[in-house]
Amino acid sequence: MSDTATFDWAPAPRAPFRPATPERPEDWLPVWRIFVDKEAQNALNGWPKQAFDDHYKARRVLTLNYHFISDPAAIQHVLMDKLGNYQKPPLVNKMLSVALGQGLLTTDGEAWREQRRMMAPVFTPHMVTEFTPTFVRIAQQTGDRWATGDSDVVDVAAESLRTTFDIINATLFSSAAGFTAQEASGHMAAVMKALTQYRLGPIIGMPWLDQNPVQWRGAAGRRFIIDRLAEFIARRQADPAPPQDFMTRVIDAFSATHPPKEAARLALDNAVTFLGAGHETTANALTWALYLLSRDRQAQEWAGEEARAAWDTGGTPEEVLTRLPYLKMVWEETLRLYPPAVRIDREALVDDELCGHRVRKGDQVSIWPWIVHRHRRLWNDPDAFNPENFHPEAKAAHHRFQYIPFGAGPRVCIGAAFAQAEGLLVLSHWLARFRFRPVAGHTVEPTGDIAIRPKSGLPLIVEQV
Numbered sequence: 498m499s500d501t502a503t504f505d506w507a508p509a510p511r512a513p514f515r516p517a518t519p520e521r522p523e524d525w526l527p528v529w530r531i532f533v534d535k536e537a538q539n540a541l542n543g544w545p546k547q548a549f550d551d552h553y554k555a556r557r558v559l560t561l562n563y564h565f566i567s568d569p570a571a572i573q574h575v576l577m578d579k580l581g582n583y584q585k586p587p588l589v590n591k592m593l594s595v596a597l598g599q600g601l602l603t604t605d606g607e608a609w610r611e612q613r614r615m616m617a618p619v620f621t622p623h624m625v626t627e628f629t630p631t632f633v634r635i636a637q638q639t640g641d642r643w644a645t646g647d648s649d650v651v652d653v654a655a656e657s658l659r660t661t662f663d664i665i666n667a668t669l670f671s672s673a674a675g676f677t678a679q680e681a682s683g684h685m686a687a688v689m690k691a692l693t694q695y696r697l698g699p700i701i702g703m704p705w706l707d708q709n710p711v712q713w714r715g716a717a718g719r720r721f722i723i724d725r726l727a728e729f730i731a732r733r734q735a736d737p738a739p740p741q742d743f744m745t746r747v748i749d750a751f752s753a754t755h756p757p758k759e760a761a762r763l764a765l766d767n768a769v770t771f772l773g774a775g776h777e778t779t780a781n782a783l784t785w786a787l788y789l790l791s792r793d794r795q796a797q798e799w800a801g802e803e804a805r806a807a808w809d810t811g812g813t814p815e816e817v818l819t820r821l822p823y824l825k826m827v828w829e830e831t832l833r834l835y836p837p838a839v840r841i842d843r844e845a846l847v848d849d850e851l852c853g854h855r856v857r858k859g860d861q862v863s864i865w866p867w868i869v870h871r872h873r874r875l876w877n878d879p880d881a882f883n884p885e886n887f888h889p890e891a892k893a894a895h896h897r898f899q900y901i902p903f904g905a906g907p908r909v910c911i912g913a914a915f916a917q918a919e920g921l922l923v924l925s926h927w928l929a930r931f932r933f934r935p936v937a938g939h940t941v942e943p944t945g946d947i948a949i950r951p952k953s954g955l956p957l958i959v960e961q962v
C-alpha cells in the first residue's frame with residue numbers, strides 16, 4: 498500500500514474538532530486510588546496534566562517500581578535498541594495467560610520466537626492481499642444491513658465489533674469458530690473486564706483474594722470461548738481435508754514439532770489470542786474514526802468523496818487502497834487520539850538508565866500510547882482531531898517512536914498490515930455509501946482497560962448518500 502503520487506489535497510484553515518478528554522487533575526493522585534476509586538473503573542482517568550508535559554515519572558505500586566516513559570528516544574531504547582535488557586512482564590503475562598494461555602502475545606524467549614517465525618508468513622502485506630476481498634464482502638454485508646434496517650440510528654460500536662469479528666472468523670477460521678459475533682463480544686468483554694480489573698491478589702500472590710461478580714462473569718466468558726474453540730480445533734484435527742487457512746497452518750506447524758495434546762493446546766491458545774487481539778482493536782479504531790468524522794463534517798465530506806471516487810474507478814481492493822490518501826491520514830490520526838492498545842509494558846532484566854534515571858533489574862517500564870500520542874512536547878494542539886498531522890510532509894518530521902499504536906521492534910503487532918488494510922477498506926466502503934451524524938443528547942465518553950472504547954456505545958444517524 499502506498500500514498501499515491503497524485504496526492505494534491507490541500508486543507509483550508511479551519512477550526513479543528515476537539516473531543517472531550519477525561520478530567521486531568523493538577524497533581525499525581527495517590528497510588529491507592531487506582532485500586533478503589535473511579536480510576537479503577539477507567540484506565541484513562543486520573544492522569545494529571547504533568548503526565549502530558551513530562552517525559553518521565555517513577556511510582557511505586559505496592560511491591561513494584563514503575564517507570565512511566567513518554568520520551569521517544571527512551572521508548573526506542575526499550576522496545577528496539579536494548580531489547581535484551583527488557584522482557585514482557587511475567588506478572589502481566591501471568592494475568593493475561595489466564596485467558597490467552599501460552600499464545601504469541603503472552604510468551605517470551607525461544608517459545609515466542611518459534612511461534613512468531615511460524616505465524617509471520619500469514620501476515621505479510623503480500624499475504625494480507627488475499628484477505629482483502631473478504632474485508633470488502635463483510636463491510637458490504639454490514640452496509641446492506643444498515644440500508645435495509647428499520648431505524649436510521651445505528652450503534653456503530655456494536656456494528657464495528659460484529660464486522661471485525663466476522664472478518665477474523667472468516668479469514669483465520671473459515672467462519673467455523675462455532676459462535677456468533679454477539680456471543681463473542683459479550684463474553685470477550687466480560688473476560689477483558691475481569692483481566693484488567695485492578696486487583697491486589699495477583700500482585701501479592703493471593704489471587705483468591707479478589708472473588709467478585711466481575712471475576713465470576715469473566716470466568717464464565719472464558720469457559721464459553723475456550724470450550725467452543727477447543728471443539729473447533731478437535732473438528733479440524735479430525736478433518737481429513739481441512740480448509741487451508743491460518744488455523745490449519747497453525748495446527749499443522751505445532752503438530753510437526755510437539756506431541757498431539759500439546760499441539761492442540763498451543764493451537765487453542767493462539768486461536769483465543771488471535772480472536773482476542775485481532776477484532777476488538779480494529780473495531781474500536783473503526784468506531785473512533787466514525788465518531789471523529791461524525792463531528793467534523795468537512796473531513797467526512799473529503800473522506801467520503803475520496804472513497805466514492807476510489808470505488809467508482811474500479812479495480813481490486815489493493816488498487817482501491819492506493820487511492821485513499823486522505824482517509825489514511827484520518828485513520829492514522831484516529832489511532833493517535835484513540836490508540837486501541839492503551840499500554841505497553843516491559844520488565845527490566847538488568848540495571849539500566851532511562852531519561853537520566855536509574856532502572857533496576859525487576860523494575861517495570863510502562864509506555865502508554867494514550868499519553869505519548871497526546872503529549873504536549875511531541876504534538877501541536879495534541880487533543881485536537883487533525884488528520885493533517887499525518888500528511889506525508891508532517892510525518893517526515895515525527896520521531897519514529899512518538900507514534901506507536903502497533904508498538905514497535907520485534908514484538909510489533911503481527912496484525913498491523915492486516916488491520917490497516919481492513920480498517921481502510923471497511924471505512925472507505927461505508928463512507929462511500931453513508932453519511933454519519935451525531936445523535937442529539939448522546940455523550941461520548943472514552944473508557945479504557947486494555948482497549949479504549951466509548952463507554953455507552955456510539956449511536957450515530959446513518960443515512961445513505
Ligand code: HEM
Nearest residue numbers: 602774775778779782837838902903904908910911912916
Ligand atoms: C488497529 C488494530 C490493532 C492495534 C492498534 C494493535 C496493537 C497492538 C500492539 C500495540 C501490540 C504490541 C503489544 C506489546 O508490545 O506489548 C500488538 C501485538 C499483537 N497483535 Fe495487534 N493490534 C491491532 C490489530 C491486530 C490484528 C488484526 C491482529 C491479528 C489478526 C493482531 C494480533 C496481535 C498479536 C498476536 C500480537 C502479539 C505479537 C507478539 O507479541 O509477537 N493485532 N498489537
